[in-house]
Amino acid sequence: MTTLRVPEVVPSPTQDSERLRKAFKGVGTDEKAVIWILGHRNASQRRKIRDTYQQLYHQSLIDRLHSELSSDFRRAMILWTYDPAERDAVLANKALIGKKKGFKQLQVMVEMACATSPHHLQSVKQIYCTLFDSSLEEDIATHISFPLRKLLGALVRSYRYDKELVDMNFANSEAAKLREAIKTKRLDHDDVVYILSTRNKYQLKTTFELYKQRFGNPIDQDLKEYGEGDLESLLRAAVQCIYCPSKHFAEVIRTSVSGLGTDEKSLTRAIVTRAEIDLLRIREEYTKMFGTNLEDAITGDTSGDYKHFLKTLVGATV
Amino acid sequence: MTTLRVPEVVPSPTQDSERLRKAFKGVGTDEKAVIWILGHRNASQRRKIRDTYQQLYHQSLIDRLHSELSSDFRRAMILWTYDPAERDAVLANKALIGKKKGFKQLQVMVEMACATSPHHLQSVKQIYCTLFDSSLEEDIATHISFPLRKLLGALVRSYRYDKELVDMNFANSEAAKLREAIKTKRLDHDDVVYILSTRNKYQLKTTFELYKQRFGNPIDQDLKEYGEGDLESLLRAAVQCIYCPSKHFAEVIRTSVSGLGTDEKSLTRAIVTRAEIDLLRIREEYTKMFGTNLEDAITGDTSGDYKHFLKTLVGATV
Structure with missing residues (x-):
């Protein structure tokens, strides 16, 4: 893929x-x-x-x-040249020490914790310590305040079971716990954080499906309705990254090229980090979701060597 | 060592x-x-x-x-034959699914998280998933109730920075936070759990030293005075494992051979898990703390092949 x-x-x-x-x-x-x-x-x-x-x-x-x-091309090429775990460690560090620390900057840590393998996340944390003389968890605690700190800290600390194993009782009871927390607008409730940061992805997918069956709406829709701000956005990103990472990244790319100006950092991150994972599926998802293709989006919003490089990575004939 | x-x-x-x-x-x-x-x-x-x-x-x-x-000898020899990470995964699982779940059973998880390297802890979690079709964190949540669940869950999720780096400002402010939580008997306070499960060991040692300087007593003494039950015991074990693991294990061995009957499980665990790490230092610490030597303690409290094997591991001439 x-x-x-x-x-x-x-x-x-x-x-x-x-x-x-x-x-x-x-x-x-x-x-x-x-x-x-x-x-x-x-x-x-x-x-x-x-x-x-x-x-x-x-x-x-x-x-x-x-x-x-130079410029965006340099940034993209250097990120690409890094090892995957080193790259995510660098991206997380930049997000943590940067001036702006909103949803857009911080979601890279949600992606690492929810859309990659537990093994990859371990490697990121290991290399983070080597590169930045501090653990990722400590830097989250130093630079991010509650409630985002609570969610991100727990997510990057996760080491999920990575095979397909689903306990229907847990899925049922945890769907109800999630619903209760969302309905009462306590999005940083211990249950929410624990469930999303600990359960394996197959288990969580089942929990989300049961949530929809029992309470009528998909969980991300409810999060949008009852929640607000960066916490809500990060939680929705976590749900999306677990449920269907290719949709999440298609959306990241779409948002980065929409409106006036381009968010090159997000565009680069999505393409560089996923090129060797599921970019083919992201391309398909992009076309399905937005009725236009990803190559055209890149062509329309970028230029020069940067454009040429991104198109190379998405598999375009350049 | x-x-x-x-x-x-x-x-x-x-x-x-x-x-x-x-x-x-x-x-x-x-x-x-x-x-x-x-x-x-x-x-x-x-x-x-x-x-x-x-x-x-x-x-x-x-x-x-x-x-x-058979018997204790079989248990000890099999534990010894396992790879170190596999052994800790098995010990943690036995503690979690066993009937008794007090301090004595659960402290093995504190030892893994506070008296071994971050890398070893990662390996334990990895192999735990393979052996038991569940993550260690999930099993803690399933089998252990609050507040022990909160502390143990956080400890095994830790990935500490493992080089010597101390921030005096953090050490100072966190010594005060620990003191405040202990004095108000809130031993499961988020601050306590966060500090003990996230900071690197050198940082924590400095924090504990500042604690003593500023507030008069060593932190483990205050924990004993203000806390109670298994949570207090586990926290003291965590402090001890971080501050001086050889003291902790000398105490584990001493407790296992004291009084009527022997606690073979704890004795085996201490000797088998530390034989390749710091058992020489534990032997010295044991003599210093209890004025008697560890070999004599084993000779007095065990027999047959089990005794012979433990004595072999502690380096006695048998």
């Missing part, structure tokens, strides 16, 4: 490093070559290129990309 | 498996040979023996130990 196109015969990491070096040389950078190489390698291939580049030229590839590229 | 004595020339896993097979053969088991082999191999060597034994004889070594040995 990846949109990534890796050539049938992949050059060796040394060949790739040499070509990248050549693309960086002299005045101006050959951005197309950089996209052509890194935009067509998977995470483990990129890792090997980074290691080889470092060995050959005693320089970090990330640092070199930083000095050679 | 391990008390484990591995021979200078270690036999190959195949040789060890063959000798174990021989020890199991015929009527009666050669328990001494089993102790001689497994009691002198480290975790990675035991892992290889298990794998090799399975390949050679198409039978699990654990199952075979179960059918050949």
Whole structure:
């Protein structure tokens, strides 16, 4: 379900490093070559290129990309070049230490906790400690206030069971607990936080389905009706990421290109983090939900190397 | 700081498996040979023996130990043969599904969360899911009630930063928060749970030292004075495990052999789980704290193969 196109015969990491070096040389950078190489390698291939580049030229590839590229294209290419867990750790840190800390910035942590594997989330927390000399949980507590702190803290602390196992009794009783908390507008209730941050995804999907059957509305609709502000938005994102991540990311992309101006950070995040996971499904979902295709959205809202790179990642013939 | 004595020339896993097979053969088991082999191999060597034994004889070594040995010796030898993370997962599960769920049973989870590395705790949670088709957090929520559930749930969810980094401002303000919660007898206060389950161990040690400087008593003494019941005991165990794990385990061993009868489960747990970590220091601490040595305590309170095995693990010349 990846949109990534890796050539049938992949050059060796040394060949790739040499070509990248050549693309960086002299005045101006050959951005197309950089996209052509890194935009067509998977995470483990990129890792090997980074290691080889470092060995050959005693320089970090990330640092070199930083000095050679600029603007949104640079940001996207560097994020892409990171290992997936390292990338999420960097995104979470930027969200936490940034000036603005609303739903738009913070939802990356909901995505990490609800739309990736428990194993990936562990790796993110591990690498977060290494990179930022603090645990992710501590930084959430330092930089985010209640009630968002309570929800995000619990979500990133989760280690969910990751196989399909559903207990109907729990699903029934927890659907009722969720309904009670939502109806009484206590969206930060311990039950809500515990259920969303602990139960496995199959269990939660069943809970959400029972919720709809018993109480008439989908849970995200009720959250919108009874809740408000960033907490409500983050909870809805959590539900969506658990229930159907591709819908969530299709919406993130849609929102980022809608209206005046483009939210490049969100657009980049959605495409770069999902390119090797489910971007093909996100493309389909996008077309279904908005009656237009994702490639056109990118073409209409971006330009230059940034556009070229995003289109490469979504699998367009560029 | 391990008390484990591995021979200078270690036999190959195949040789060890063959000798174990021989020890199991015929009527009666050669328990001494089993102790001689497994009691002198480290975790990675035991892992290889298990794998090799399975390949050679198409039978699990654990199952075979179960059918050949009995009583406390069997329990200890099987726990020892497990991988460290697997062992803690099994111990936590037994504590959670057992009939008695007091401080004595539950403290193993405090030890995992406060006296081992963050990485080890992650491995325990991972293997817990594989072995028991549920996450450790979920099982805590199912089997344990408030307020212990709140504390244990938070502790096992922790992923602490594991390097030495101390923020004096946090240490100061959090010492005051802890004092306030303890003085007002709100031992399950969010602040207490958050601080103990999130901060790195160096940070917490500083916080505890500042606590003593500012408020006169060591925090564990205040916990004892203002708190009560299992919550107080678990909190004190958490403080002790963070501040000085060897003291904690020396006390566990002392309690297990004190009074009438022996608490073999606690004794086994302390020795088996710490043999490869800090049992040498625990031995020293034991002598310092109780004016008698740990070997004598084992000799006085245990017998037969069980005694022989524990003495092997504590590094006695048996």
